[in-house]
Amino acid sequence: MKLSILGCHSATPRVNTNPTSQVLEIKNHIFLIDCGEGTQVALRKQKIRFSRIKHIFISHLHGDHYFGLFGLIGTFNLSQRETELHIYAPRGLKELITMQMKLAGSWTTYPLIFHELQSKQSEVIFEDTKVAVKTVPLNHRVYTNGFVFSEKLGERKLDIDAVREANINKAYYQKLKQGADVFNEDMVLIDYKTVTADPQPAKSYAFCSDTAYDERIIPYIKNVTALYHESTFLEKHLSLCDYTKHSTAKQAALIAKAANVGQLILGHYSTRYNNYTDFKAEAQKVFDNVILAKDGKMVEFN
Amino acid sequence: MKLSILGCHSATPRVNTNPTSQVLEIKNHIFLIDCGEGTQVALRKQKIRFSRIKHIFISHLHGDHYFGLFGLIGTFNLSQRETELHIYAPRGLKELITMQMKLAGSWTTYPLIFHELQSKQSEVIFEDTKVAVKTVPLNHRVYTNGFVFSEKLGERKLDIDAVREANINKAYYQKLKQGADVFNEDMVLIDYKTVTADPQPAKSYAFCSDTAYDERIIPYIKNVTALYHESTFLEKHLSLCDYTKHSTAKQAALIAKAANVGQLILGHYSTRYNNYTDFKAEAQKVFDNVILAKDGKMVEFN
Numbered sequence: 001m002k003l004s005i006l007g008c009h010s011a012t013p014r015v016n017t018n019p020t021s022q023v024l025e026i027k028n029h030i031f032l033i034d035c036g037e038g039t040q041v042a043l044r045k046q047k048i049r050f051s052r053i054k055h056i057f058i059s060h061l062h063g064d065h066y067f068g069l070f071g072l073i074g075t076f077n078l079s080q081r082e083t084e085l086h087i088y089a090p091r092g093l094k095e096l097i098t099m100q101m102k103l104a105g106s107w108t109t110y111p112l113i114f115h116e117l118q119s120k121q122s123e124v125i126f127e128d129t130k131v132a133v134k135t136v137p138l139n140h141r142v143y144t145n146g147f148v149f150s151e152k153l154g155e156r157k158l159d160i161d162a163v164r165e166a167n168i169n170k171a172y173y174q175k176l177k178q179g180a181d182v183f184n185e186d187m188v189l190i191d192y193k194t195v196t197a198d199p200q201p202a203k204s205y206a207f208c209s210d211t212a213y214d215e216r217i218i219p220y221i222k223n224v225t226a227l228y229h230e231s232t233f234l235e236k237h238l239s240l241c242d243y244t245k246h247s248t249a250k251q252a253a254l255i256a257k258a259a260n261v262g263q264l265i266l267g268h269y270s271t272r273y274n275n276y277t278d279f280k281a282e283a284q285k286v287f288d289n290v291i292l293a294k295d296g297k298m299v300e301f302n
Numbered sequence: 303m304k305l306s307i308l309g310c311h312s313a314t315p316r317v318n319t320n321p322t323s324q325v326l327e328i329k330n331h332i333f334l335i336d337c338g339e340g341t342q343v344a345l346r347k348q349k350i351r352f353s354r355i356k357h358i359f360i361s362h363l364h365g366d367h368y369f370g371l372f373g374l375i376g377t378f379n380l381s382q383r384e385t386e387l388h389i390y391a392p393r394g395l396k397e398l399i400t401m402q403m404k405l406a407g408s409w410t411t412y413p414l415i416f417h418e419l420q421s422k423q424s425e426v427i428f429e430d431t432k433v434a435v436k437t438v439p440l441n442h443r444v445y446t447n448g449f450v451f452s453e454k455l456g457e458r459k460l461d462i463d464a465v466r467e468a469n470i471n472k473a474y475y476q477k478l479k480q481g482a483d484v485f486n487e488d489m490v491l492i493d494y495k496t497v498t499a500d501p502q503p504a505k506s507y508a509f510c511s512d513t514a515y516d517e518r519i520i521p522y523i524k525n526v527t528a529l530y531h532e533s534t535f536l537e538k539h540l541s542l543c544d545y546t547k548h549s550t551a552k553q554a555a556l557i558a559k560a561a562n563v564g565q566l567i568l569g570h571y572s573t574r575y576n577n578y579t580d581f582k583a584e585a586q587k588v589f590d591n592v593i594l595a596k597d598g599k600m601v602e603f604n
Contacts, residue, residue, distance in 0.1 A: 011377075011380055012342060012373065012376065012377040012380055013342055013343050013373065014343065014346060015343055015347055037340070037342070037369075037372075037373045038315075038340055040315055040339070041315050041316065041340065044317050045317055061402075061405040062406050063372055063373055063376045063402075063406065064373075067339075067369075067372050067376075070339075070372075071314065071315065071339045071366075071369050074314065074365045074366075074369075075313075075314040078313055078314055090405075092405040096398070096402060096405065099394075099397065099401065100365075102394075103363040103392075103394040103395070103398065103444075104363055104364050104365065104444065105443060105444045141407060142405075142406065142407045
């Protein structure tokens with residue numbers, strides 16, 4: 001599991017700062033999370049192949065989280081894309097994109113499938129055999145979702161030498177991988193643990209931007225491998241959080257600690273700050289394992 | 303009069319190429335012409351103060367000519383702009399921007415005034431004492447306008463020593479500047495040409511993108527100081543012009559020659575080309591004074 005930060009700044013794109021966008025590589029999927037203006041160029045800079053993006057998750061309809069989507073959808077057209085593109089976003093985006101394409105007198109060369117979100121409860125919005133994606137209801141000025149991306153626990157790993165030694169018929173191998181005891185050819189019951197190894201631990205990533213401090217999100221993100229929680233402000237500007245429905249670095253750390261996450265990634269910095277080391281210092285007073293998001297940074301989850 | 307090329311490439315933004323956007327400085331106005339994705343950042347790179355932009359002209363509603371507008375309108379909000387912003391664009395844009403803002407739960411801090419265009423005839427869309435802007439109906443896949451920005455001929459310049467010498471009452475100075483003969487204090491008729499100098503010649507700039515080769519535009523752009531005419535392709539790809547309704551460099555030069563313009567600026571290059579010197583060479587076989595547009599380039603009209 002690998003996260004590429006394309007942009008991690010709030011508000012408006014500047015010469016050296018991009019608005020929110022991330023790419024999560026998880027079990028052969030390339031998930032694009034939010035898509036601020038300039039995301040196309042950021043994808044090119046990081047040499048991420050556009051054609052590998054099949055699912056785009058949009059947290060909310062403030063411009064710094066989706067204004068790059070119009071252009072990206074158009075670029076897929078120019079490259080004569082044929083594979084489906086799924087967009088998970090708040091209700092309203094489909095109508096907006098549809099109107100934009102009508103005005104351009106064109107439609108996509110590929111199936112463009114909108115999954116419009118409107119539930120205020122957490123829900124599973126994507127699932128296959130290896131991965132699930134759930135929404136996290138966030139607390140912002142407009143309807144906003146965070147997302148938890150979870151690997152499913154894989155099968156146990158067969159110890160080939162051990163199963164042969166134990167004289168087990170091949171027909172039972174699948175049962176062993178699923179963690180069931182089986183009889184061998186001599187009708188002796190074999191403990192699956194003696195002939196299989198534990199699967200790779202399942203990892204998970206929670207993306208929570210934008211949101212005010214809200215402890216109600218903790219159950220949804222409990223124990224994730226890594227949590228990206230917005231930290232638009234430092235505590236000295238705490239008073240701005242009420243009106244804007246954003247969080248401070250300390251508040252992000254309080255959520256990380258209460259949810260017992262492995263690692264906290266901070267981002268969505270207000271443009272009033274030039275230096276982000278204070279964000280890390282403020283958060284680390286509460287929670288130790290803190291990373292600062294940075295445009296172009298890659299984070300591997302081990 | 304000064305033109306800054308923010309972007310001059312067709313289709314999709316890339317690491318080193320921006321889609322169409324230009325800034326024309328004319329008689330204290332800063333006119334933004336088209337606004338592809340990334341225009342905000344290009345404006346910052348060229349150190350153009352956002353607050354000086356009061357009029358934005360959008361040729362047509364293909365994304366590479368206006369996808370940067372959503373973000374720019376939002377950025378004006380974040381800076382608490384209060385002065386009017388006028389947008390001249392094809393019908394439909396107002397509804398689209400209105401829907402986008404509804405979804406964001408916000409409106410502008412400043413009066414946002416749409417001038418929606420739908421006429422297929424050339425029309426004056428802006429005029430003050432010093433400048434006029436007229437549309438040029440172009441021939442593209444969707445409803446598209448070019449624009450001609452014209453300075454008005456200023457007043458004649460008074461030669462102060464000469465008027466005093468001629469013993470003319472100050473009350474007549476304004477008439478002289480307007481090019482009228484006046485009587486002096488001794489009741490002698492004074493020829494205005496003997497006490498005033500010619501005004502600065504009026505300059506004009508025509509922006510024509512996107513369009514197929516179409517001689518019907520020639521009367522509208524006749525004798526302009528400079529013409530930007532799109533040249534998406536070279537003649538070797540002439541066959542693509544029919545379907546896409548774009549022009550070649552040679553075709554742009556034929557228009558420039560027939561319209562007797564002072565200077566031709568080429569741009570809107572297809573991404574299939576890496577080197578643009580062939581565009582200049584092709585055009586110069588027909589018309590000599592050719593400039594290649596380049597992102598970040600500034601052109602002064604003398």
